[in-house]
Amino acid sequence: MSDATQAVSPAGSPGLAGRVLRDPLGSLRTAWQLAASRWQARRCQSVGRLFRVWGKLVVDGGGIITLGDRVRIRASHLPVELAAGSGATLTIGSGVFINSGVSIGAARSITIGNNVAIGNYTLIMDTDFHTPGDHTKVPEPRPVVIEDDVWLGARVTVLKGVTIGRGATVAAGAVVTRNVAAGSIVGGVPAKPLKSSPPSTLKGDGE
Numbered sequence: 001m002s003d004a005t006q007a008v009s010p011a012g013s014p015g016l017a018g019r020v021l022r023d024p025l026g027s028l029r030t031a032w033q034l035a036a037s038r039w040q041a042r043r044c045q046s047v048g049r050l051f052r053v054w055g056k057l058v059v060d061g062g063g064i065i066t067l068g069d070r071v072r073i074r075a076s077h078l079p080v081e082l083a084a085g086s087g088a089t090l091t092i093g094s095g096v097f098i099n100s101g102v103s104i105g106a107a108r109s110i111t112i113g114n115n116v117a118i119g120n121y122t123l124i125m126d127t128d129f130h131t132p133g134d135h136t137k138v139p140e141p142r143p144v145v146i147e148d149d150v151w152l153g154a155r156v157t158v159l160k161g162v163t164i165g166r167g168a169t170v171a172a173g174a175v176v177t178r179n180v181a182a183g184s185i186v187g188g189v190p191a192k193p194l195k196s197s198p199p200s201t202l203k204g205d206g207e
């Protein structure tokens with residue numbers, strides 16, 4: 001029997017039909033929101049299950065943007081921009097949360113792992129777009145990688161060529177210009193270690 005026809009799942013928890021019967025209006029709202037979210041992401045090459053966006057999502061460029069399962073975008077008071085130029089890839093893993101006003105722009109490659117949290121107004125880019133001394137010259141992009149379980153605070157800027165290691169925390173307002181070690185806490189301009197965090201706090205450890 002499929003989920004849709006089960007009022008109660010074998011484990012005793014209410015199945016999909018049970019949830020709809022209990023709260024038909026809420027279920028309708030959720031279904032509508034899931035459909036509207038998917039519509040907003042229609043220019044992405046693939047979108048995982050249970051993708052949700054609150055507010056306005058801007059998807060831009062001719063590149064490849066992929067979103068994993070359970071990605072949530074809270075763009076309620078400022079739009080969120082996901083951009084990948086022609087030939088570029090922007091890959092966002094599962095369980096990623098993106099807050100209002102975030103802009104992520106790939107000229108070549110930006111990879112964001114699973115369960116990453118991205119604070120308001122954060123900017124992530126793999127190119128400077130201009131060259132110091134000759135702003136008309138477009139520099140070579142350098143890939144950015146943000147590994148699983150990273151937390152970027154509000155107003156963080158991540159610049160080209162940077163890898164932020166698994167479980168790292170980037171403090172509010174930091175400008176990340178160099179690689180960040182897994183599990184570390186960095187902050188400031190340019191971002192430097194503030195203090196270390198125990199690796200045991202990382203999700204998935206010991207599993």
Ligand SMILES: CC(C)(COP(=O)(O)OP(=O)(O)OC[C@H]1O[C@@H](n2cnc3c(N)ncnc32)[C@H](O)[C@@H]1OP(=O)(O)O)[C@@H](O)C(=O)NCCC(=O)NCCS
Pocket residue numbers: 099118119120152153154155169170171172173174185187188194195
């Ligand atoms: C990174 C953070 C979590 C650390 O918090 P904490 O563990 O309580 O750290 P503390 O306040 O004890 O600060 C530790 C040191 O880092 C410094 N520090 C803290 N935040 C900093 C920041 N954003 N930039 C630069 N330095 C910072 C402190 O001055 C302190 O330095 P000291 O040891 O020389 O006195 C917190 O500072 C932060 O940036 N939070 C982000 C909040 C946010 O953006 N939320 C997302 C909303 S969407």
